[in-house]
Amino acid sequence: MSTIVDTTTLLDLVGVSLVAAVGVTAAFSLAILGATRFSDLRRDGRAVEAAFFGVVTALALTACVGAIVYGIVEIQTK
Amino acid sequence: MESDVILVIVVVTALTFDFTNGFHDTANVVATSISTRAMSPRLAVGFAAILNFVGAFISLKVAATVAKGIVSATDVTTTIIFAGLVGAIAWNLVTWYFGLPSSSSHALIGGVVGATFVAAGTSAINGEGLLSNVVVPALIAPVLAFVAAALAILIAYRIVGRQRPGPVNRGFRAGQVASGGMLALAHGTNDAQKTMGVITLALIANGNLSSDPAKFHVPEWVVISSAAAIALGTYTGGWRIIRTMGSRIIKMNPAQGFSAQGAGAVVILASSHFGYPLSTTQVISGGVMGAGAARRLSAVRWGVAGNIAIAWVLTLPASAAIGGVVYGVTRIFGTGALGPLIVSIAILAAGAAVFARRLQRGSPITAAEG
Numbered sequence: 401m402s403t404i405v406d407t408t409t410l411l412d413l414v415g416v417s418l419v420a421a422v423g424v425t426a427a428f429s430l431a432i433l434g435a436t437r438f439s440d441l442r443r444d445g446r447a448v449e450a451a452f453f454g455v456v457t458a459l460a461l462t463a464c465v466g467a468i469v470y471g472i473v474e475i476q477t478k
Numbered sequence: 479m480e481s482d483v484i485l486v487i488v489v490v491t492a493l494t495f496d497f498t499n500g501f502h503d504t505a506n507v508v509a510t511s512i513s514t515r516a517m518s519p520r521l522a523v524g525f526a527a528i529l530n531f532v533g534a535f536i537s538l539k540v541a542a543t544v545a546k547g548i549v550s551a552t553d554v555t556t557t558i559i560f561a562g563l564v565g566a567i568a569w570n571l572v573t574w575y576f577g578l579p580s581s582s583s584h585a586l587i588g589g590v591v592g593a594t595f596v597a598a599g600t601s602a603i604n605g606e607g608l609l610s611n612v613v614v615p616a617l618i619a620p621v622l623a624f625v626a627a628a629l630a631i632l633i634a635y636r637i638v639g640r641q642r643p644g645p646v647n648r649g650f651r652a653g654q655v656a657s658g659g660m661l662a663l664a665h666g667t668n669d670a671q672k673t674m675g676v677i678t679l680a681l682i683a684n685g686n687l688s689s690d691p692a693k694f695h696v697p698e699w700v701v702i703s704s705a706a707a708i709a710l711g712t713y714t715g716g717w718r719i720i721r722t723m724g725s726r727i728i729k730m731n732p733a734q735g736f737s738a739q740g741a742g743a744v745v746i747l748a749s750s751h752f753g754y755p756l757s758t759t760q761v762i763s764g765g766v767m768g769a770g771a772a773r774r775l776s777a778v779r780w781g782v783a784g785n786i787a788i789a790w791v792l793t794l795p796a797s798a799a800i801g802g803v804v805y806g807v808t809r810i811f812g813t814g815a816l817g818p819l820i821v822s823i824a825i826l827a828a829g830a831a832v833f834a835r836r837l838q839r840g841s842p843i844t845a846a847e848g
Contacts (some may be wrong), residue, residue: 404606404610404614404816405610405614406610406754409728409752409753409754410618410754412752413618413622413749413752414622414648416748416751417490417622417741417744417745417748417749418622418625418626418629420744420748421627421740421741421744421828422626422629422630422633423632424630424632424744425631425633425736425737425740426608426634427636428634428649428736428740429633429637429638429654430637431649432637432638432645432646432649432650433637433638433662435645435649436638436641436642436645436646437641437816438647438650440523445744453802455831460725463726464653465815468660470657470661471660471664471743471747472536472610472660472663473727474712474747474750474751475533475534475536475537475663475664475667475747475750476506477537
C-alpha cells in the first residue's frame with residue numbers, strides 16, 4: 401500500500417494546496433476590500449484611513465503578483 | 479518505407495488527439511470566466527488558446543512520457559501508440575457529445591493500456607503503476623480541489639461579505655483573468671508535452687531520432703505543431719462541456735468563479751511541484767463543486783456531478799476497450815502499415831458522415847449559446 405500511496409508527498413500536497421488556495425484568495429479578497437474602502441473613505445474626505453486601506457491594497461496585490469510569478473517559475477521548471 | 483507510413487499516421491493521429499485535448503479541456507480554463515461574465519465567450523477562448531500556445535513553449539522537459547511506469551516500455555510499438563491515441567480521441571468525443579468533463583490524460587493512458595494488453599498480455603501492464611499514477615490521484619484530485627475551493631470561498635465571503643456587490647464582483651472578475659490565465663499556461667505546458675512525448679517516442683522507435691537518453695531532444699517542428707494543435711483545439715471550444723462546467727453544475731458568482739479557478743490553479747501547481755500527477759479536469763470540476771457547495775449544499779446539481787463522476791470511472795476502461803479493439807482490428811491486416819491506414823480511413827469516413835449529418839440537422843452549439 402505504501403508503494404501505491406506516497407503518504408508523505410500526499411500530505412505535503414494537501415497541506416500546501418489548502419494553505420496556498422486560502423492564502424491567495426484571502427490576499428485577493430483583501431485587495432478588493434482595501435480598494436473598495438479606499439475609494440469610499442477618500443470620497444468622505446477621511447485621508448488617513450483611506451491611506452491605510454491603500455497600503456493594504458498595495459500589499460495584498462503585491463502578494464498576488466508574487467504568487468503569479470512563483471506559479472510561472474514553477475511551470476517553467478517542472 | 480512502410481514504417482514511415484505508420485510514423486506519418488501516428489504523428490497525424492497524435493496531433494488530432496492534441497486538438498481534441500485542447501477542444502475538450504477548454505472548459506477547464508474558460509467555463510467559470512464565461513459563466514460569471516468576466517470575459518465574453520470568444521475573448522475567453524482566444525485568451526486561453528494564446529496562453530495554451532505560449533504554455534507549450536515554457537517547458538520542454540517532456541518529463542511525463544505516456545503511460546510511463548504503467549506499461550512495459552519495451553512492448554510499446556508505434557501501432558500500439560496509434561491504437562491508444564484512437565481510443566483516447568474516441569472517448570474524448572463521446573464525453574464531449576454528452577457534455578461531460580473527463581481527463582484526456584487518463585483517456586490516453588487507458589487507450590495505450592488497452593492496446594498493450596491486447597498486444598502483449600497482462601505481463602506488460604503494471605497494475606501497481608496504474609493504481610498509483612491514475613486511480614489514487616483520480617480519487618484525490620476532486621476531493622482536494624473541492625475542499626480548497628470551499629475554504630477559499632468561505633474566507634473570501636468573510637473578508638468582502640459586507641462590501642457593496644458592484645465593486646466586489648468587478649474585482650473578482652478582474653482576478654479571474656489572472657487565475658484563468660495561470661490555468662491556461664499550466665494546461666498548455668502539461669498537455670501539449672504529452673503529444674510532444676508521443677511524437678518524439680514514435681520518431682525514436684522509427685529510427686529518426688537517437689535512442690540514446692543523453693541525446694534526447696524534441697525537434698522544433700514537433701513543439702510548434704503540438705502547441706498549434708492544442709491552441710487551435712482550445713480556440714474551437716468544446717461548448718457543450720463549457721456549458722456543463724460553467725452553469726449546469728452550479729450558477730456561479732464572480733467570487734465563486736475566482737475561488738474555483740484560483741484553488742484549481744494552486745492545486746495543479748502544487749501537484750506539479752511535488753511530482754504528483756493530478757488531472758486538470760478533475761481538479762477544476764472539484765473546485766467548481768466546492769465553491770458552490772460551501773455556500774449552500776443544494777446549490778450544486780448533484781445529478782450532473784454524479785454523471786461526471788460516472789464518466790471519470792468509465793474513462794480508463796472505455797478508452798482501454800476502444801484502444802484494444804482498434805489494435806486488434808489493425809492486426810487483422812498484419813503488422814505493417816495497412817491496418818493503421820484502413821482504421822484511419824474508416825475513422826475519417828465516420829467523422830465526415832457525422833459532420834455531414836450534423837450540418838443537415840442544424841447549427842451546432844456555439845459561443846453564442848455557451
